[in-house]
Each structure stands twice: as structure tokens, then as C-alpha cells.
Amino acid sequence: MAPYALADQGPAGAISLAQNESAFGPSPMAIAAGQAALAQSGLYPDPEWTGLRAAISEVHGLDAQQILCGAGSMELIGCLIRAFAGPGDEVLGSQYGYLFTKTACQQAGASFVAAPEAGFTLSTDALRDRVTPRTRIVFLCNPGNPTGTRIPNAQIEALRDDLPGDVLLIVDQAYGEFDDQDPASIFALTGRGGTVVLRTLSKAYGLAGARTGWGLFPEAIGASVRKLLNPNNVSAVSQAMAEAAMRDQGHMRATVAGTVEIRARFALQLKAAGYDLPHSHANFVLIPFANADAAQAADTRLRDAGLLMRGMGGYGLSHCLRATIAAPKHMARAAEILATFKEHGHDR
Ligand SMILES: Cc1ncc(COP(=O)(O)O)c(C=O)c1O
Incomplete structure (x- = not known):
């Protein structure tokens, strides 16, 4: 590959x-928190990301137990695809969807199937049309990279309603902070069992170098992904920076x-x-x-x-x-x- x-x-x-x-780079508070955490570098980081998860849960009004953190959301994408798709399985994405998804499919031996976009915008109808009995995951990125366009969240909710219950829907919101739509209804989809929402500190929080992403997972899916994550995946300095950045809205x-x-x-x-x-x-x-x-x-x-x-x-x-x-x-x-x-x- x-x-x-x-x-x-x-x-x-x-x-x-x-x-x-x-x-604009990171919050000055994140830089100060990272500097303070350097002194603890002799110790392994918190494998439960406790402070960071608490900050995310407070800011977004989410259950901390449903949150997992990754060394960038890339780590979470890779582990999700490895956990739920393998040889003979299909991962359905959008024509111009985030390219790393294809690489993650190759790593897992799964096939990536692309649904065409219309006017540089993802089409949930085109995704629906390409679901087959072999589809294990539907991956969409809203707002999209590299197009920057977005679809109304209501279309994602309707897509979820129409997908078979055993097909995992991954909604990658790496640029979600730049979207003026209220994300509550998308986060709420995770309560129904088959949807994961991914976010990152790399974009709007200016922490690309700290490699910290997070996702909201239904319990069973989170448990499967957790087995594939590198334990101690987010360094102590990165966790401290990300927590402080999250608290500096x-x-x-x-x-x-x-x-x-x-x-x-x-x-x-x-x-x-x-x-x-x-x-x-x-x-x-x-x-x-x-x-x-x-x-x-x-x-x-x-x-x-x-x-x-x-x-x-x-x-x-x-x-x-x-x-x-x-x-x-x-x-x-x-x-x-x-x-x-x-x-x-x-x-x-
Ligand atoms: C759509 C999308 N998802 C995920 C990522 C990965 O971000 P990170 O691993 O830095 O969290 C990116 C990075 O550019 C992206 O554009």
C-alpha cells in the first residue's frame, strides 16, 4: 500500500x-499548562484522560464516560476502522472525504467505496444508494475536507434513520467549531448506539502539534475501540494543554x-x-x-x-x-x- x-x-x-x-495558535493558558506539566514528564500520562474528559464534558454537556481521547482524531479513525471493518467489508465514504480514511481502510484490509458529491457537497442520497450488505461503516466529514462545504445536520439524522442498525456511522467533525450549526442533535445520535462523533484540538484550538483528538462513543463501541488504542496514547503535556485549551473557550x-x-x-x-x-x-x-x-x-x-x-x-x-x-x-x-x-x- x-x-x-x-x-x-x-x-x-x-x-x-x-x-x-x-x-492563531494555542491559547496562552494551554501553553502555560503544558509548561507546568513538563516537570511531571518522568511519569506516564493519565490513561483515562480524566481532566481533559471532564473539561470536554463540561463544555459540551456530554457524559464523560462516553468520551475517548486519541493521539489526534486520526488515531481514533484508524482504530474504529480496524475494530469494525476487515477483508471483505466495505467502508462507505464521500467522493472528496478525508483521505486518511482510505489509508485506514487499506491498513484494515477493508474496501473503501466512494459516493459521488454534488457541487463539492456530500450527498446523503448518494451514500444511501451505495449501502450494500457488505457495508460496515459509513464515514462522513461535516464540514468536509477538502471542500469546506457542509450539509444540514438534519440530513445526517435522516441518514442515520435509514441506515441498517448494524452499520456504524462515523461523523467526523474535525472542523465542527467553524460550523455555526448546533451540534447537540449529532452528539445525541450516539445515544442510539450505532453512531460515533469525532472532534479534534488540532484546528480551532490550535493544538495540531499536541496530537489530541476526542470522540463521543456508544459504550459498546467505545469498549471495542479502547482495546486497539495505544494505552497512554496522549502525553501528559498534551493532556494538560488540551484541557486548558478546552477551558479557554x-x-x-x-x-x-x-x-x-x-x-x-x-x-x-x-x-x-x-x-x-x-x-x-x-x-x-x-x-x-x-x-x-x-x-x-x-x-x-x-x-x-x-x-x-x-x-x-x-x-x-x-x-x-x-x-x-x-x-x-x-x-x-x-x-x-x-x-x-x-x-x-x-x-x-
Ligand atoms: C476531516 C479531518 N479529520 C481528521 C483529521 C485529523 O486530525 P488530527 O489527527 O490532527 O486530530 C483531519 C486533519 O486534517 C481532518 O481534516
């Missing part, structure tokens, strides 16, 4: 707009508001230049070009200016680049380069 392709880091000093990291909200503002300006500049972007509900935007050659030529121009966007060939979208929302000066420079590119007739 091919290894999962992370974004390339480019030369030293390049500005990454490639990994959907936060433009003000920083998270300011990050979301600041990101949305920069994103709106960037999208407006690109639209004014003639690009047609899907509306994003996340901390990145997908930029379609006329074709793959134009996308590559634009990427080269951006790279020459020290700006690295993410090529989308792995998603079957080689005519697109994905730009993470970063500091305003970097976005302004990127918008300027892309506007000039278009103006000079290179996007064709």
Missing part, C-alpha cells in the same frame, strides 16, 4: 497553507471569528479576480482552476513566493489547490499572486 501522503514542508522559511493548522471563539473574517476577505478577493470557490465552513478554502496544468502553474508561482498550498491530486481534484487560512499578510499575498495569474490569462 502507498503510505498516507502528508503535505510537503517545502524549504526552510516557507509559509505553510497546506495543513489546516490554526492561524474565549480563545477558541476568537480563533473561529478571526479565521472567518480572514477567510471572507480572501474569498472575496479571489471571487473578484474571477475564481469560483465553494463556500467554506472551515479554516481553509478549495480553489478550483480551469484544469490541472493551471493549478500546477499557480502552485509554482505561489511556491516561488514562499507560500505552500496543498495539491489535491490525491482527492481526484488535481485542478484544485486548498489554502489554509493563515495570517492576513500571507493571505493578501496569496490573493495578489492568484489575481495576477488570472489577469494574465494563465488560468485556462
Whole structure:
């Protein structure tokens, strides 16, 4: 199998707009908590993530017993797929769904089946149509990566109602904090037994480097996943940082508001230049070009200016680049380069 392709880091000093990291970094309280926890590094971390789970449960009004934490939500995705799908089984996802799901399926020997999207937006009808007796898991990401689009939560609830009871539905909300929909009804699906909701501290909380994700699991599913998690999976420093970040909701909200503002300006500049972007509900935007050659030529121009966007060939979208929302000066420079590119007739 091919290894999962992370974004390339480019030369030293390049500005990454490639990994959907936060433009605002972690809460100062998280940094202070991490520094304080360093002194305890001689000890193994809490295998029950007690403080972090308590903070998540208080912030979201959830039962701490239903929460499991992972070394990034990637660890939880990998363990869920290994626990519930194997050779001969199908994992159904969306055409442009998060690519790591495919890698996790390969690791488990399961087949990944993609349902087509309509206008860069996932279609629950297309997912419904592709459920077969071999489908074990339906995986969807809302808001989606790399499209940034989202569907109403009511459509996910209706999909759950129509799926066979023994099919596991995984709702990946890595960008959930950027979505203005109330997540309560999606969290509530986990109370019915066959649905897991995943979240991460890597995006809106600015803690990608601390590798901390969490999920809300029905008890039996959580028990199965737990057997596959690496015990002591989240370091003591990461747990301390994540707990403090979770308790600093003000920083998270300011990050979301600041990101949305920069994103709106960037999208407006690109639209004014003639690009047609899907509306994003996340901390990145997908930029379609006329074709793959134009996308590559634009990427080269951006790279020459020290700006690295993410090529989308792995998603079957080689005519697109994905730009993470970063500091305003970097976005302004990127918008300027892309506007000039278009103006000079290179996007064709
Ligand atoms: C949709 C989606 N899910 C999950 C992840 C994994 O995040 P992490 O492992 O950092 O929690 C990402 C990271 O980019 C993502 O885009």
C-alpha cells in the first residue's frame, strides 16, 4: 500500500497553507499548562484522560464516560476502522472525504467505496444508494475536507434513520467549531448506539502539534475501540494543554471569528479576480482552476513566493489547490499572486 501522503514542508522559511493548522495558535493558558506539566514528564500520562474528559464534558454537556481521547482524531479513525471493518467489508465514504480514511481502510484490509458529491457537497442520497450488505461503516466529514462545504445536520439524522442498525456511522467533525450549526442533535445520535462523533484540538484550538483528538462513543463501541488504542496514547503535556485549551473557550471563539473574517476577505478577493470557490465552513478554502496544468502553474508561482498550498491530486481534484487560512499578510499575498495569474490569462 502507498503510505498516507502528508503535505510537503517545502524549504526552510516557507509559509505553510497546506495543513489546516490554526492561524492563531494555542491559547496562552494551554501553553502555560503544558509548561507546568513538563516537570511531571518522568511519569506516564493519565490513561483515562480524566481532566481533559471532564473539561470536554463540561463544555459540551456530554457524559464523560462516553468520551475517548486519541493521539489526534486520526488515531481514533484508524482504530474504529480496524475494530469494525476487515477483508471483505466495505467502508462507505464521500467522493472528496478525508483521505486518511482510505489509508485506514487499506491498513484494515477493508474496501473503501466512494459516493459521488454534488457541487463539492456530500450527498446523503448518494451514500444511501451505495449501502450494500457488505457495508460496515459509513464515514462522513461535516464540514468536509477538502471542500469546506457542509450539509444540514438534519440530513445526517435522516441518514442515520435509514441506515441498517448494524452499520456504524462515523461523523467526523474535525472542523465542527467553524460550523455555526448546533451540534447537540449529532452528539445525541450516539445515544442510539450505532453512531460515533469525532472532534479534534488540532484546528480551532490550535493544538495540531499536541496530537489530541476526542470522540463521543456508544459504550459498546467505545469498549471495542479502547482495546486497539495505544494505552497512554496522549502525553501528559498534551493532556494538560488540551484541557486548558478546552477551558479557554474565549480563545477558541476568537480563533473561529478571526479565521472567518480572514477567510471572507480572501474569498472575496479571489471571487473578484474571477475564481469560483465553494463556500467554506472551515479554516481553509478549495480553489478550483480551469484544469490541472493551471493549478500546477499557480502552485509554482505561489511556491516561488514562499507560500505552500496543498495539491489535491490525491482527492481526484488535481485542478484544485486548498489554502489554509493563515495570517492576513500571507493571505493578501496569496490573493495578489492568484489575481495576477488570472489577469494574465494563465488560468485556462
Ligand atoms: C476531516 C479531518 N479529520 C481528521 C483529521 C485529523 O486530525 P488530527 O489527527 O490532527 O486530530 C483531519 C486533519 O486534517 C481532518 O481534516
